[in-house]
Amino acid sequence: MSESTSLRDQFLISMPHLDDRHFSNTLTYICDHSEYGAMGIIVNRPAGMLVHDLFAHIDLDYSKIAIDPMPVFRGGPIHQDRGFVLHRDDGSRWLSSHSITGDIRLTTSMDILEAIAVGEGPKDYLVALGYAGWSPGQLEQEICDNTWLSCPANSDIMFKLPAEERLQAAAASLGVNLQLMTAHAGHA
Numbered sequence: 001m002s003e004s005t006s007l008r009d010q011f012l013i014s015m016p017h018l019d020d021r022h023f024s025n026t027l028t029y030i031c032d033h034s035e036y037g038a039m040g041i042i043v044n045r046p047a048g049m050l051v052h053d054l055f056a057h058i059d060l061d062y063s064k065i066a067i068d069p070m071p072v073f074r075g076g077p078i079h080q081d082r083g084f085v086l087h088r089d090d091g092s093r094w095l096s097s098h099s100i101t102g103d104i105r106l107t108t109s110m111d112i113l114e115a116i117a118v119g120e121g122p123k124d125y126l127v128a129l130g131y132a133g134w135s136p137g138q139l140e141q142e143i144c145d146n147t148w149l150s151c152p153a154n155s156d157i158m159f160k161l162p163a164e165e166r167l168q169a170a171a172a173s174l175g176v177n178l179q180l181m182t183a184h185a186g187h188a
Contacts, residue, residue, distance in 0.1 A: 006033045006034065007030045007033040007127075007139065007150055008029065008030055008031070008032055008033045008100065009029075009039060009100055009101050009152070009153050009155055010029075010030045010033075010150045010152060010172055010182070011027055011028065011029060011030075011150065011152070011153045011154070011157075011170045012026075012027070012028040012029075012040065012139075012149070012150055012171050013027060013148060013149040013150070013151065013171050013174075013176075013178070014026045014027075014028075014029060014147070014148060014168065014179070015146055015147055015148060015149065016178055016181045016184075017105050017146075018147055022076065022077040022132075023042075023055070023132070023178065024044045025044075025167060026044060026045055027042070027044040027157075027160060027166045027167040027170050028040040028041065028042050028043065028132055028151075029041050029043050029086065029153055030097075030150075031086075031098070031100050031106050031131075032100070033139070034170040035136060036136060036143070037042070037134050037135050037136050037138065037139075037168075038133065038134040038139045038152050039108070039131055039132070039133050039134075040073040040076065040131065040132045041073070041076065041084055041126075041128045041132070042073060042074060042075050042076050042084050042128070042132060042164040043086070043126060043128075043158050043163075043166060044073075044157075044163045044164070044167050045071060045073055045074045045163070046071035046073060046074070046163055047071065047072045047073055047074045047092065047128075047129055049071070049072050050069050050070060050071060051067060051070045051071070051072055051116070051127055052067050052069070053072070054072050054083075054127065055067075055113070055117050055131070058110075059111070060113060060114060060117040061117065062117040062118075062120055062177075064119070065118060065119035067116075067117075068134065069129075070126075070127075071163060072127045072129060073126055073127065073129070073132045073133070073163070074128070074129060074130060074171060075128030075129055075130045076116070076128075076130045076131040076132030076133070077115065077130060077132065078130055078131050078132065078133045079130055079131060080129050080130035081129070081130075082108065082129065082130065082131075083108065083113070083127060083128070083129055084106060084107075084108055084127070084128045084129075084130075084131060085107045085108070085112050085113065085116075085125055085126070085127050085128075086105075086106055086108070086125065086126050086128065087104070087105055087106075087107065087122040087124060087125035087126070088103055088104060088105075088122055088123065088124040088125070088155060089103055089104065089105050089122075089157065090119075090122045090123065092112075092115070092122065094107045094108035094111050094112045094179065095109035095110075096108045097109070097112075098152050103155065103167045104153075104155060106162070113126075113127075124151050124155070124159040124160075125159070126159065149171065149174060149176065151170060151171075151173055151174045152173075154169075154170070154173060157169045157170055157173075163181075
């Protein structure tokens with residue numbers, strides 16, 4: 001797969017007719033896409049817990065700083081017991097971190113959570129449990145089947161907007177209003 005056909009650093013916008021409990025009404029950030037498949041993090045589906053709740057659950061002391069009430073996200077149906085931190089690159093180096101772009105990284109090591117808990121982590125980040133994955137050719141087929149729209153990712157949408165506004169904001173970047181689209185798929 002060439003760089004030009006890769007969906008890395010793109011948003012996947014679920015189409016209104018997508019009737020899947022894991023992906024209905026989701027905005028997914030694609031972290032990796034190659035001939036081996038694709039991997040992404042859903043960035044608009046809160047998991048029902050806040051980051052400081054996660055810190056308490058894993059015994060991280062966060063009492064020294066004020067942490068804004070930020071949701072933990074359901075990143076996808078695969079490995080929901082594992083944490084992923086999607087963040088802007090602030091120059092820090094973490095034990096297990098993967099560069100997606102020059103500005104965006106995906107980190108899976110505990111050291112980033114420890115840094116966030118004491119106010120030394122990246123300024124812009126989101127924490128997700130689990131991820132979305134596609135086998136080779138699967139995502140391309142789903143796009144051909146009109147399951148997803150794709151568009152260039154926008155880190156302000158991902159990190160600055162409230163979760164409930166992210167899907168429509170990404171669609172609007174394409175000039176699409178999802179609320180005007182039918183929930184029934186078809187081909188002309």
